[in-house]
Structure formats: C-alpha cells, structure tokens
Amino acid sequence: ADSYGKEKAPPLPPLPTVSQLVKLYQVRATKHLSQNFLYDPAIVRRFVSCLSNKLNGMHVCEVGPGPGSITREILHREGEHLTVVEKDKRFLPLLQYISDVMPNKMTIVHGDILQYDISQAFPNELAKSWKDDPPPFCVFGNLPFNISLPLLFKWLDLISRQEGVFELGRIPFVLTFQAEVAERLVAPPGTPQRSRLSILSQYLCDIDYRFVIKGRSFIPPPKVEVGAVKITPLKKREIDLPFHSVDMVVKHVISGQRQRPCKKGASTLFPPRRKDLVEEIFQISGVTPSTRAYMLDNLHFRDLCYAYEDIAKRIPQLKLVDTFDPNMWSKTYFDKDGNPRNNIN
Ligand code: SAM
Secondary structure (H helix, E strand, O other): OOHHHHOOOOOOOOOOOHHHHHHHOOOOOOHHHOOOEEOOHHHHHHHHHOOOOOOEOOEEEEEOOOOOHHHHHHHHOOEOEEEEEEOOHHHHHHHHHHHHHOOOOEEEEEOOOOOOOHHHHOOHHHOOOOOOOOOOEEEEEOOOHHHHHHHHHHHHHHHHHOOHHHHHOOOOEEEEEEHHHHHHHHOOOOOOOOOHHHHHHHOOEEEEEEEEEOHHHEEOOOOOOEEEEEEEEOOOOOOOOOHHHHHHHHHHHHOOOOOOEHHHHHHHHOOOOOHHHHHHHHHHHOOOOOOEHHHOOHHHHHHHHHHHHHHHHHOHHHHHOOOOOHHHOOOOOEOOOOOEOOOOO
C-alpha cells in the first residue's frame, strides 16, 4: 500500500491506493495514449513541491489527472480550489470518487487541454497585473509527451501577448517533459542541447529544471527519463516581440545549422540572391556572422530579431515567406533576383 491509503483521517475517510483504484475501475494504461502514471508517492510529493510546500489560498488547475495521484497530493495540501481537465472519460469515475470525498474543493472538466480555456479555472477578481508577483493560481501537469510540447508552445505564444489565461497574471506551471526536452528548455549558449526551444522558452520565462524522474516511478515505466520543470513567465521579457516573430528568426538561424556559422542559417531568412540583406542584418545587430549558431546568447538573438524587424519594415514581403527551400522565394512575393513584387496589401 502506498501512503495514500494512510492519509490523516478525520474528516476524510481513507482513500484507496492508486493501484486499488486503477484495478477497481479496470483502467489500463493505454500505450498509444502514452499514459504513464506517476505512482511513487515520494516523487508525487516532490513534483507538487516544485511549486511550493503549501498550496493554501491557491487555485490550482491540473491537466491530465488520470487516476489522480497528483490530484490527491494537491488536495492534501489544502489549496483553495482544484480544477482538473481530463480527456479520457474512463478516469472520470475515479476523479468523481476523489471529488466526493472532498466536497466543493474540486471541479472536474471532461475535455481536451489544447482546447480548454484555463482561465475558467481561476477567479478573475484575484488576477494580478503582469508587473506584480504571480496571482494565487498555478497549473500542474504530467501529460503525454506529445501533448506537453504543443501545450508549451501554445502557452508561450499567449505569454508573449499576455492573453488568454495569462491576462490574469504571470501564472507559474509545473510540467513533465522527456528529460532530453527538459535539458533543451534550460540549455545555455555553447551547450550541445542549445536549440530553438531554449531561446523561445528562455526569452519569455524563467525555466527551472527541478529534477529527473526515473522511469521506475511510473506505471508502466516509460522508455526515457522524465524531467519535472517549473516555468514562470518573466516580468520583463528579453525580446520585446511576439512569439511568432521571434520564432521566425530563431528557427532559421539555429534549426539544422546549429554547429555552423550563424550567417548560414540567417541567410535563409532572405531571398537567395539578396546577400546584401544578410550583410545588413549583421551590420544592424552587431552580431559576428562567423559565430556558431549554438554559441549565440539570448541577447544576440534579440539583436538579430530587432534587425530583422527593421529590414521587414522596409520589405514587408519578407515576413510572408517562411521557407528553407531557395526555390520557393520566387514563387509569389519576390522575383528571381530577390526584389519584392508589389503584390502585398
Ligand atoms: N497525471 C497522471 C499521473 O501522473 O499519474 C496521469 C498521467 S498520464 C501520462 C497523462 C494523462 O493525461 C492521462 O490521464 C491522459 O488521459 C490525459 N490526457 C492526455 N491528453 C490529454 C489532453 N489533450 N487533455 C487532457 N488530458 C489529456
């Protein structure tokens, strides 16, 4: 039996263990949904502690609660309210069981977190301004790997615009990722893990890679190690541009070209015959074109992004072509010499 069977009783009756619940409702981890349930109670506690030891007064949202081990730990810490969002309806009776034991503490949403508007989980009147400390809201999630990354990208975009749930303030979230992805999230310049993901997440957020979770802490154990990461939006982002504008530059400069001089990747931002524009982006930004892409720090990327914006103000067609294929440039917005056509409204 794990410690969940021995929770301090009154007023709560003891809860069955997660394994008993799973057996009771005959919920099996489905491989194609990559459902790896966090089972080790010490790890569950450590995961929730990534945010803080106490959750008093907090409104919490848990995404993908599954059979509810993290859910129960959150409730145990006496948060103000918990909303769980679960896609797989087979878990709903299990979650309802937990909710019945703690009346008025928990709301169950049957839905897809990629579609759900999390702001519904938080009372608007407690929202804080972006300049303040974070509001008393937070999000936890041990999601399938194929969901956590698209979710992160969606949230980074919202953070860059301070929209959606991030209109309510700098809400922190604790998520699991494949350890290899977690390493890329925090990678500083000059490390082998430095990648597009590193810059896009670091320019907007404080990324705190808290700990590695061994496969054996899950049922069934995943093939790879897992990283628990706490992410808090920064008060002042390092690059004052929306996510898609930064992504355009970062993607071209670093993707597939990380070991090569950054000039190589940057040249794919422009028509092949416009070497003059490649020279210009380096002249305006002051970045050294021979620096290898993975050695560039976030401020180098900031300067490249601002320089690209300057050039694109003069030639707005540039932003309409996002390709690594040199032949695509002359298809619509540019002629074969790389001069813009005047067909932009
Ligand atoms: N959090 C539980 C734990 O740690 O034991 C379950 C983890 S399991 C890796 C992922 C959970 O996320 C499953 O319960 C799965 O049904 C749910 N899930 C998967 N995709 C989802 C989505 N798009 N929206 C909400 N829940 C999702």
